[in-house]
Amino acid sequence: MLKRYLILSLSITLFLSLVMIDSSITFGDKIDYKKIFRNDCEKCHGRDGKRSKRGKKLGSPDFTDAEWQASVTDEQLIASVTNGKKKMPSQKDNLSPEEIKAMVKYVRMFAPKKRR
Ligand code: HEC
Incomplete structure (x- = not known):
């Protein structure tokens, strides 16, 4: 009886941790660069x-x-966003390397569209 209960609770724990790992991967992929820019860069x-x-x-x-x-x-x-540059504050402790890359992509989006 006790053994069955143990196995059951173990499998529930395993199942829950798998669900949690899975959702953290899904959420980790989505970088809300607009929100980061609004909070940390726009000022x-x-x-x-x-x-x-x-x-x-x-x-x-x-x-x-x-x-x-x-x-x-x-x-x-x-490099500038990661380590800072003069008055530009370092984001190393604020953003992950993936987030910093996404922010640089976002900065590139401000470039004027080339006329053809
Ligand atoms: C306290 C004001 C401030 C904040 C907040 C700030 N920056 Fe900056 N940023 C600067 C200044 C000032 C420079 C110019 C640095 C220089 O070249 O002297 C700069 C430069 C930059 C550059 C150009 C770097 C280069 O190599 O020329 C990028 C890209 C950049 N910032 C991105 C960001 C991003 C992304 C954020 C938000 C995560 C951010 N900044 C937040 C002040 C800020």
Whole structure:
């Protein structure tokens, strides 16, 4: 009787942990870069990427400037966001490497569309 109960509770525990691992993978995949930008970046970089007053004062680039976009590489941006750069605060303890990559992709989306 006790043995059966033990086996039953063990299998329930196993089942629940599998469900939890599975959902953490699913949620982990989805990076809400818009939300991260709103919470952690917008106060300096501005909703439209053109930087806020404060960002201007601190020396932030205008993300919608094609020349600026062309002058920097993804690797450089990832490094700057990870480790910080002058007045740009490091995000190493705030965001995962995957999130930082997603944020750099988002920064690239501010680039003006090329005219054809
Ligand atoms: C306290 C204000 C502030 C916040 C918050 C902030 N930044 Fe910045 N950011 C700056 C400044 C200032 C610079 C310009 C650094 C320099 O080149 O001197 C900068 C530069 C950058 C650059 C260009 C780096 C380069 O190599 O030229 C990127 C990309 C960037 N920020 C992304 C982000 C992202 C993504 C977030 C949110 C997770 C964020 N920033 C939050 C102030 C801020």
